[in-house]
Amino acid sequence: MSFLKSKAYKTFKKPLIEANPISIAILGICSSLAVTTQIFPSIIMVLAMTFVLTFSNITISILRHVIPKNIRIIVELVVVSSLVILADQLLKAFLFDVSKQLSVFVGLIITNCIIMGRAEAFALANGPWLSFWDGLGNGLGYGYILIVVGFFRELFGAGSLFGIKVVPDFLYQIGYVDMGLMLLAPGAFILIGILVWIQNIFTGQGVEH
Amino acid sequence: MVAHLASLALESIFINNILLALFLGMCSFLGCAKNIKTATGLGIAVIFVLTITTPVNWAINHFFLRPGALAWLGFPEADLSFLVFIAFIAVIASQVQLVEMLMEKFSPGLYTSLGIFLPLIAVNCAILGTSLFMEQRAYTFIESVVFGFSSGIGWFLAIVCFSAVLQKLKYAHLPKGLDGFAVNMVVTGLIAMAFMAFAGIKLT
Secondary structure, eight states, X not given: OHHHHSHHHHHHHTTTTTTOTTTTTOOOHXXXXXXXXXXXXXXXXXXXXXXXXXXXXXXXHHTTTTSOXXXXXXXXXXXXXXXXXXXXXXXXXXXXXXXXXXXXXXXXXXXXXXXXXXXXXXXXXXXXXXXXXXXXXHHHHHHHHHHHHHHHHHHHHHSEETTEEOSOHHHXXXXXXXXXXXXXXXXXXXXXXXXXXXXXXXXXXXXXX | OHHHHHHHHHIIIIITOTTTTTOTTHHHHXXXXXXXXXXXXXXXXXXXXXXXXXXXXXXXXXXXXXXXXXXXXXXXXXXXXXXXXXXXXXXXXXXXXXXHHHHHHHXXXXXXXXXXXXXXXXXXXXXXXXXXXXXXXXXXXXXXXHHHHHHHHHHHHHHHHHHHHHHHHTTSOOOTTTTTHHHHXXXXXXXXXXXXXXXXXXXX
């Protein structure tokens, strides 16, 4: 119970909806669109991203008094790319198919604006414990959008979830057709636009950004 | 050969547009499109940096990183391909810095118009993404020059189209929640749909 009132919990909760890295801060859009044609690769991407984000936050936060100010971007890039190499090697070793499917987008976690943004805005100013929760929160906030987008794109685009057909056969017989556009780029753009619209209606945000 | 390169260029500008089909470089795309002039400047800077970094990264990959690349140093079985990410991002960051310094020295006019965008570009995923695609698709040197340049052109076209649409959108009355990020994504989707019409065009 005391955890729910602690600062760590607040740091964790804020980026989930209220300061969501994708829909509110508009960071890291690239991968949220590219990997979400199916739900399973989306989940793997979220795990890789959360792993890198959390540990880069912790590392940079520990090193924050040691890093010289004018070369901090390079130092941050080195920390992040080492973690990404680790994540990429793990994926290649244990989940080769998914890693093929995600192709360059695992590598592109390096230039994902969320990571640099959190390192600059949070980890450089806070201790490792809070940075850990901030990284986790942002990773999951990013993840929730990815999984929702992946869910809808796979459901409407291919009529399946996790690769298993869920749209019943009789619907196809009476003329239902999978919407192929959902699997292509424009479907992703439009779907994420609509999702953010819905989220804005519920949270009452909008206009000011 | 020429037809093959032209077809590669056509494909990376229109059909597999780096932004509209591969989603790379969205952050600066959404951030800097409010004004056509800024968008054009950023677009030109991206073309410039892509044309330089892709071939240089090709050379780094070809002579140092790919499996068997170190044979000329006497290590034929060495495979450093896991270092690709860190090497590419270091090359990109240092080249952006280098280009910025050279430009300031030799072409101050261009520097004042592009200067502010260059640091932004170091963390633009379009740049790293193009290098990674180049590595993954095993392009030759010439192909990587063409691929880098035409990906830049594709990105430039996309951001200029988008910012032109945004200018018109300023005067539209949109529902409160749709305004801003949401409508930007829908507009990008529509532009992407227009670019999809190029699919299937082949020169060879």
